[in-house]
Amino acid sequence: MTKKLTIALAGNPNSGKTTLFNAITGARQHIANYPGVTVEKKSGRVIHQGYDIEVVDLPGTYSLTAYSMEEIVARDFLVKERPDLVVDIVDASNLDRNLYLTMQFKELGVPLLIALNMMDEAASRGIAIDLEALSRMLGVAVVPTVARSNQGIGDLLNKVVELAEKPKEWNPGILSYGRDVDQSLQDIETVIRRSRTYDKNYSPGWLALKCLEGDRQILSLIQSDEAASREIEAIRTKVYKHTMNTLEEEPEGIIADHRYGFIAGITKKAVKRKIESRLNVSDRIDKVLTNRIVGPLVMLAILYVIYEFTFWATKTPVEFMENFFGGVRQVVAGFLPEGNLRSLIVSGIIDGVGGVLGFVPLIMFMFLAIAVLEDSGYMARIAFMLDRVLRWFGLHGNSVMALLIGGGISGGCAVPGIMATRTLRDPKERIATLLVVPFMNCGAKLPIFGMLTAAFFSTDQARMLFAFTLLSWGFALLAAKLIRSTVLKGPTTPFVMELPPYRMPTIRGLLIHAWERTWQYMKKAGTIILGVSIVLWAMMTFPGLSREESKRFENERLRMKANFLALPEVRGQVRNESALADLDKFFSEYRKGAKKDPSSLKKLADQPLWPVVQETLALIEGPREPGKREHSALPLASAYAEYRQKGMEISNRQNEAALQNTVAGRLGRLLERVTGAIGFDYRINVALMGGFVAKEVIVSTLGTAYSLGSVDAGESSLVSGKLRRDPRWTPLRAFTLILFTMLYVPCFATLVVIRKESSLKWVGFSVAFNLVVAYAISFAVYQGGKALGFGV
Amino acid sequence: MKKIIRMREMADNQAGTIKKVSATGEMGRRLREMGLVPDTPIQIQGRAPLKDPVAIKVRDFVLTLRNREADNILVEVEPSEP
Numbered sequence: 063m064t065k066k067l068t069i070a071l072a073g074n075p076n077s078g079k080t081t082l083f084n085a086i087t088g089a090r091q092h093i094a095n096y097p098g099v100t101v102e103k104k105s106g107r108v109i110h111q112g113y114d115i116e117v118v119d120l121p122g123t124y125s126l127t128a129y130s131m132e133e134i135v136a137r138d139f140l141v142k143e144r145p146d147l148v149v150d151i152v153d154a155s156n157l158d159r160n161l162y163l164t165m166q167f168k169e170l171g172v173p174l175l176i177a178l179n180m181m182d183e184a185a186s187r188g189i190a191i192d193l194e195a196l197s198r199m200l201g202v203a204v205v206p207t208v209a210r211s212n213q214g215i216g217d218l219l220n221k222v223v224e225l226a227e228k229p230k231e232w233n234p235g236i237l238s239y240g241r242d243v244d245q246s247l248q249d250i251e252t253v254i255r256r257s258r259t260y261d262k263n264y265s266p267g268w269l270a271l272k273c274l275e276g277d278r279q280i281l282s283l284i285q286s287d288e289a290a291s292r293e294i295e296a297i298r299t300k301v302y303k304h305t306m307n308t309l310e311e312e313p314e315g316i317i318a319d320h321r322y323g324f325i326a327g328i329t330k331k332a333v334k335r336k337i338e339s340r341l342n343v344s345d346r347i348d349k350v351l352t353n354r355i356v357g358p359l360v361m362l363a364i365l366y367v368i369y370e371f372t373f374w375a376t377k378t379p380v381e382f383m384e385n386f387f388g389g390v391r392q393v394v395a396g397f398l399p400e401g402n403l404r405s406l407i408v409s410g411i412i413d414g415v416g417g418v419l420g421f422v423p424l425i426m427f428m429f430l431a432i433a434v435l436e437d438s439g440y441m442a443r444i445a446f447m448l449d450r451v452l453r454w455f456g457l458h459g460n461s462v463m464a465l466l467i468g469g470g471i472s473g474g475c476a477v478p479g480i481m482a483t484r485t486l487r488d489p490k491e492r493i494a495t496l497l498v499v500p501f502m503n504c505g506a507k508l509p510i511f512g513m514l515t516a517a518f519f520s521t522d523q524a525r526m527l528f529a530f531t532l533l534s535w536g537f538a539l540l541a542a543k544l545i546r547s548t549v550l551k552g553p554t555t556p557f558v559m560e561l562p563p564y565r566m567p568t569i570r571g572l573l574i575h576a577w578e579r580t581w582q583y584m585k586k587a588g589t590i591i592l593g594v595s596i597v598l599w600a601m602m603t604f605p606g607l608s609r610e611e612s613k614r615f616e617n618e619r620l621r622m623k624a625n626f627l628a629l630p631e632v633r634g635q636v637r638n639e640s641a642l643a644d645l646d647k648f649f650s651e652y653r654k655g656a657k658k659d660p661s662s663l664k665k666l667a668d669q670p671l672w673p674v675v676q677e678t679l680a681l682i683e684g685p686r687e688p689g690k691r692e693h694s695a696l697p698l699a700s701a702y703a704e705y706r707q708k709g710m711e712i713s714n715r716q717n718e719a720a721l722q723n724t725v726a727g728r729l730g731r732l733l734e735r736v737t738g739a740i741g742f743d744y745r746i747n748v749a750l751m752g753g754f755v756a757k758e759v760i761v762s763t764l765g766t767a768y769s770l771g772s773v774d775a776g777e778s779s780l781v782s783g784k785l786r787r788d789p790r791w792t793p794l795r796a797f798t799l800i801l802f803t804m805l806y807v808p809c810f811a812t813l814v815v816i817r818k819e820s821s822l823k824w825v826g827f828s829v830a831f832n833l834v835v836a837y838a839i840s841f842a843v844y845q846g847g848k849a850l851g852f853g854v
Numbered sequence: 855m856k857k858i859i860r861m862r863e864m865a866d867n868q869a870g871t872i873k874k875v876s877a878t879g880e881m882g883r884r885l886r887e888m889g890l891v892p893d894t895p896i897q898i899q900g901r902a903p904l905k906d907p908v909a910i911k912v913r914d915f916v917l918t919l920r921n922r923e924a925d926n927i928l929v930e931v932e933p934s935e936p
Contacts, residue, residue: 125887129880158913159889187914312878318886322894345899345916354903446918450904453920459907556923557907558884561916 064114067226068143072136072167073151074160075122076439076562078179082151082209083119084570086219093578100484100819101135110219113226118145124159126166128272128279130487140172141263146226148172149218154184154191154206155563157333161325164200170268171234175225176204177218182211183563188336196332201235210568234265239320243313246301247271250294257290274298275314344439344563352443361444368431369471369531372424379423387416406599409766414595417758418586421505426580428473428505432466433575437567442559449557455539456546459557460485461495465538467579469502472531476500476812477586478579480819488555493820494545497828500808501538503531506757510803513761517782518793518853534804541835549827586756586811594755594810601726602748602766607719615716619709626705631697635671645702649675678703721767726751740802740840741795750802756809793853798844805836857933861896861908861924869897870931877926889913890927 073079084091087106094103104119120139121132128134140148150167152160167174176197184191197204205221207214238244250270254260260269261283272280273294285291298313305313341349351357391412398404435441441463449459461483462470468479479499486492503511511530515523546552607615626632627642636642648666652675655663666672677699721727722744730744730751737747745767752763765781768788785791807829808816817825848854858873872894875885889912890896899909899916907918 125883127883127887129883156914159915162887162889189914310874312882315875315878315882315886315891318883319891322889322891345911348900348909348916352900352902352909354901354905358903446907446909447902449918449920450902450906556881556884557918557920558888558923559918560888561909561918563915 064109064112067113067115067147067222068118068145069115069147069149069222069226070118070120070139070143070145071149071151072120072140072163073122073179074124074153074156074163076560077122077151077153077156077160078209079119079122079151081568081571082177082179082207082215083117084574085209085212085215087117091574096135096139099131099135101131102484103135108219111223113223115219115222118143124163126163126170127275128277134279137170140170146173146230147175147222149175149177149222150202151177151179151209153180154178155180155187155189157184157189157191157329158322158325161200161328162321164202165237165321165324168200168202168235169237169271171232171265173225173230173232174202175218175221176200176202177209177214178204178206179209181206181214182208187342190334190336192332192334196328199328199332210565232265234268236267236271237320237324239317242301242304242308243274243316243320246274246297246313249297250274253290253293253297254284257284257287259284259287259290271317274301275317342563347564348443348561351440352447357443357447361447364435364440365471368428372427372431372471372473376424376427380420383420383423387412387420390416402603405603406596410595410599411592413762414591414598414755414759415588417762418506418591418756419584421758422580422584424473424505424508425475425583426576428471429467429478429576429579430572431471432463432474432579433572434567435466436463437565437571437575439562439564442561445559446561452539453554453557455543456491456550456554457495457539457542458486458488458491458554459559461491461542464495464499465502465535468499469504469507470531470535472503472527473505473508474502475504475506475579475583476502476808477815478582479504480812480815481579481582483819488552490546490550490552491555493824494542494550496816496819497545497824497831498538498542500812500828500832501534501541501805503534503804504757506809507803509758510753510760510764511800513782514785514796514800517786517791518796530800530804533801537805537835537839541831545831586814590811590814591756595759598726598752598755601729601751602721602724602763604724607716607723611719612716615712615719618712622705622708622712626701629701631701635674635698645671645675649678649702649706652676653679674699674702678706682706717766721745721748736837740837740844741792741798742802743790746799750806753803754807754810756811757803760803794844794847797847797853798840801843802836802840805832805839807832807836855933856930858928858930861898861910861927861929862921864898864929864931866898866900868931869895870929871895872927873930874928875926876928877923881923881926885919885923885926888917890917896929 071079071083083104083106086108088108090108091104091106094105095101096103101121106117106119108115108117118139120136123130123133123136126133126137128137139145148167150164152164164174164176178191178193178196181191193204193206203221203225205214205218207218209215236247239247247267247270250273251266254266254269260266264280269280269284273284276298281291281294284294301313305311305316309316311319351360391408394412395404395408398407432441435444445459445462448462452459452461463485464479464482466479467474467482468476476499479502480496483492483496483499486495511527512523515526519526623639623642627636627638636645648669648671652663652666655666656679669675673695677695681699681703722731726748727744730747733747734742734744737743742750745764748767749760749763753760761781765784768781768784785796807813813825813828816828846852864870872890872892874892875882875890877885894912897911899911901908902918905921907920908924909916909918911917
C-alpha cells in the first residue's frame with residue numbers, strides 16, 4: 063500500500079524552483095489554473111520510498127502579503143489545502159532576501175523544509191554556509207541541493223518522507239517586532255480570539271500580524287464582525303500615529319525591518335564570506351550587455367540573429383510538413399468520391415488543421431529561442447533596457463516578453479503571447495498589452511505576407527518583410543498609447559524587478575518551456591480551428607449553384623468537347639469521347655510526372671500520343687528542354703492546349719459563380735460597399751473571413767476565390783503568379799491587404815484566450831478596435847497611395 | 855562629513871547605505887520585500903540607455919527600479935570629490 067503525501071514547492075522567483083520541480087517530477091506534470099484566477103497551477107507526481115507524493119509548484123513570490131494574485135493564491139493553497147509539507151527553495155547565493163519569505167512561512171506556521179539551492183553558485187562566489195547553524199537558528203531542517211545538475215534531490219525526498227512520518231502540527235512563530243508593535247499585536251489578537259467569526263484555519267497571532275500590515279484580504283475576513291473590526295481599526299490607527307511620530311515609519315515598515323534584522327542575526331553567524339571580487343561574472347557581463355550604447359545594439363543584433371536563425375533552421379521542416387499534408391490531402395482525395403464529403407474533408411478539415419499544424423516547426427523554434435532568452439536571464443535585461451520606451455506608450459518593461467512571443471521577432475503566436483501577459487501585475491497595463499499582442503506578426507500571417515511580397519515586391523522581399531516587423535511594432539505601440547490614454551487611463555506601476563544572474567539554461571528546462579507554449583498553439587488546431595473550419599467551409603460551399611446554372615455550364619462543356627472532336631487536325635487521332643478521356647488521363651499523369659520525377663516519364667514514352675502531350679505541356683507551361691521539338695505533333699498539340707485552356711476558363715467561371723452564390727460570397731459582396739474604399743473585392747473579403755478562423759488559411763482561401771481550384775498552403779507560389787498577372791491586382795492593393803491582415807481581428811483562438819484572460823467585454827472591444835484601426839490605416843494608405851500614384 | 859542624498863542623484867558605481875525608505879503602501883512594501891530597508895548597503899550598478907530605470911546591487915543581487923521609485927530612498931554616501 064502506497065501512502066499519499068502532498069508537498070508544496072515555494073520560493074522566490076529565480077531561486078531555481080521550476081528547475082527543482084522538473085528535476086523531482088520529470089515529465090509527469092499537469093498544468094491547470096487555480097480556480098477563478100489566471101495563475102497557473104503546476105503539479106506532478108513522484109514515487110519515493112513507498113510514498114506517492116504529489117508535488118505542487120506554487121507561484122514564485124517574494125512575500126506572502128495579499129498584494130498580488132500569486133501571493134494570494136500561494137497563501138490560500140497553504141491555508142486551505144494544508145499540504146503535508148512545504149519545501150521552501152532558498153537560493154544560497156542570495157540568502158538574505160530568500161529568507162525573508164522563509165520568515166513569513168514561519169510566521170504562518172506551516173510544516174517547513176528548506177532546500178538550500180544553488181550551493182555551487184554560492185561556493186563560486188566565496189559564500190560558505192554553516193548548514194547546521196542555519197538549521198538550528200531557523201528551527202527548520204535544511205537540505206543542500208543543486209537542482210540544475212540533479213544534486214541533492216534524493217536527499218531532499220528522503221527528508222520529505224522522514225518529516226512526513228512525524229506528526230505535523232502547524233506551529234506559528236511570530237517574532238518580536240519591537241515594543242510598540244508587539245503590544246498592538248497582542249491587543250488585536252485578544253480582539254480576534256473574542257470574535258466569534260474568526261476563521262480557525264488561521265492562527266490568531268498571524269491574523270493580528272496581517273491586520274497590522276494592512277492586509278486587505280484578512281481585514282475583509284474580519285469585517286463580518288463589525289464590533290471587532292472597529293476595535294482593530296482603532297488599534298491600527300493608534301499604533302500608526304505613534305510609530306509615525308516616534309520612528310517616522312509605518313508599522314508595516316517596522317515589521318519588515320525586524321524580519322530583516324532577524325535574518326541579519328542568523329546570516330552573521332551562519333555565513334562566512336571570502337573577500338569577493340567587487341564584480342562577479344554576471345556583473346561583468348552586464349557591464350557590456352546593458353551598457354548604454356553597446357547594450358541596445360547587442361540586443362538588436364541578438365533579436366536579428368534569432369529572426370534569421372529560426373527561418374533558416376525551420377525552412378526544411380516547414381516544407382516537410384507542407385508536403386506531408388499535401389500528401390495526406392492527395393491520398394484522402396483519392397479514396398473519397400468527388401462531392402461534398404470530399405470537399406469537406408479536404409478543403410475544410412485538412413486545409414484548416416494542416417494549415418495550422420504546418421507551422422509547428424517554426425513556432426517551436428521561435429519559442430525555443432525565446433526560452434533561451436528567458437532562462438538565461440537576458441529577457442529581464444531587455445525589459446530593463448526597454449522599460450523607459452514602453453512606459454511612454456503606457457506599457458511596462460515586462461510587456462516586451464508577451465510582444466516577442468506574440469510575433470515581435472516575426473513568427474510567434476498570440477495565444478501563448480497573451481498567456482505571457484500574466485507576469486504583469488497591473489490590470490490596466492496587462493489588458494493594454496494583451497490587446498496589442500495580436501498586432502504582432504505571428505507565424506500565421508507570414509504565408510500571406512510571403513505570397514504577396516513574392517508577387518509584387520520580389521526584388522526586395524526580405525527588406526519588405528523586415529519592414530513589416532517594424533511596422534507591426536509601431537502600430538502596436540501607438541495603439542497601446544491610444545488605449546492607455548483613453549479607455550485604460552491610469553498611472554504606470556512600479557518597476558521593481560530583479561535582474562537575475564546570467565545562467566546557462568538547462569536543456570530540459572528549455573524543452574519543457576518551449577513545448578508548453580507550442581502545445582498551446584497546437585491545441586487550437588485540434589479544437590477551435592477544426593470546428594470553425596467546418597462552419598467556414600459550409601459558408602463557402604452552400605447553397606452553391608442552382609440546378610439550371612450547373613446545367614448551363616455542363617452544356618457549354620459538352621459543346622466545347624464536340625467542337626474539339628470535330629476539328630480537322632483532331633479527327634484522325636482522337637476519334638471519340640472515350641479516346642479524349644484517355645488523352646486527358648495521360649496528360650495529367652505526364653504533367654504530374656514531369657513536375658515530380660522526370661525520370662519516371664521514360665516508361666510512358668512508347669505511348670503513341672507521347673509527342674502531343676509533351677508539346678501541349680510545353681505550350682501551356684513553356685518548354686522544358688529547348689531544341690527538342692516534335693513539329694509533326696504541333697497542330698494537334700496546339701488545338702488540345704487551347705481546348706484545355708477553354709475548359710479551365712469554364713471551370714473558373716463556374717467556381718466563381720458558385721462562390722458568389724454561397725453565404726460567404728454574398729456576405730463578401732455585401733461588404734464590398736465598405737471595403738471598396740480600401741480596394742478589396744468580395745474574393746478578398748471571403749479570404750479575410752477565412753483568416754478569422756486562422757490567418758494561415760487566407761492564402762488557400764484566396765486561391766479558391768480566384769478560381770484556382772484547390773490550392774495547398776504550400777503552393778502559394780501558384781497564387782502568387784496568378785495574382786501578379788491579374789490586372790485587378792496592383793502593388794498598392796497588395797500592400798494594403800498586408801497592412802489590413804496585420805491589424806484586423808485576432809483569430810478565433812486568440813479571442814478565446816482573451817476571453818479567458820480578461821472578459822467578454824474586452825473580446826468585443828478587441829474585435830471592434832482592431833477592425834477600426836485596420837480599416838482606418840488601410841483607407842489612408844490606399845486612398846493616399848491612389849491619389850499620389852504610388853504602386854497603382 | 856557624510857551626506858544624505860536621494861538615490862536618483864547617485865552617480866554610477868557610487869556606493870552608500872540606505873537611511874530611509876519613505877514610500878508607503880504597495881510601493882513601500884515592494885521596496886522592503888526586496889530588502890531595501892534602513893542600514894542596507896547598496897551600490898549603483900548602472901542605468902538603462904535612457905538613464906531610467908536604474909540598476910543597483912543590494913544584498914547579493916541586482917535590483918532595478920525607476921527613478922521615480924528611487925526618489926523615495928535616501929542614501930548616506932561619502933562626499934564626492936569636488
